Amino acid sequence: FERCGHFRGVALQIQCYQCEEIRQDDCSSPEFIVNCTVNVQDMCQKEVLVMEDGIHYRKSCASSGACLIASSGYQQFCTGKLNSVCITCCSTPLCNGPRLKRQPPGSEPYTHSPLNSPSALPLPL
Numbered sequence: 001f002e003r004c005g006h007f008r009g010v011a012l013q014i015q016c017y018q019c020e021e022i023r024q025d026d027c028s029s030p031e032f033i034v035n036c037t038v039n040v041q042d043m044c045q046k047e048v049l050v051m052e053d054g055i056h057y058r059k060s061c062a063s064s065g066a067c068l069i070a071s072s073g074y075q076q077f078c079t080g081k082l083n084s085v086c087i088t089c090c091s092t093p094l095c096n097g098p099r100l101k102r103q104p105p106g107s108e109p110y111t112h113s114p115l116n117s118p119s120a121l122p123l124p125l
Contacts (some may be wrong), residue, residue, distance in 0.1 A: 013037075014061075014093045015043035022056040028098040036061030043067045043089045044096035052086040059096045062089065
């Protein structure tokens with residue numbers, strides 16, 4: 001923890017919705033709530049896949065580094081069309097749950113916002 005310099009001595013734990021199998025319902029009911037690993041998994045991740053039989057979801061706890069790398073890596077595949085894959089990351093409790101209000105297509109609330117990404121995260125170029 002000295003190397004990172006943040007969260008020193010503070011136990012940071014959030015809750016996220018988790019469903020590892022791809023599901024057609026968005027697995028946002030209370031039985032899918034899990035406690036994420038303290039000081040390791042500091043974000044919630046949501047994958048939305050558009051398949052021939054409909055929209056599928058996968059949700060989990062994630063470390064900020066892994067989630068942000070995955071979301072940026074899949075950004076080019078996030079089209080909203082068939083075979084689209086969108087990965088989003090967020091850092092507040094249960095933020096990968098149901099969408100509260102209708103958003104226009106393509107305006108996911110936390111795709112790559114500077115507010116939700118650590119400023120000093122090294123990303124490979």
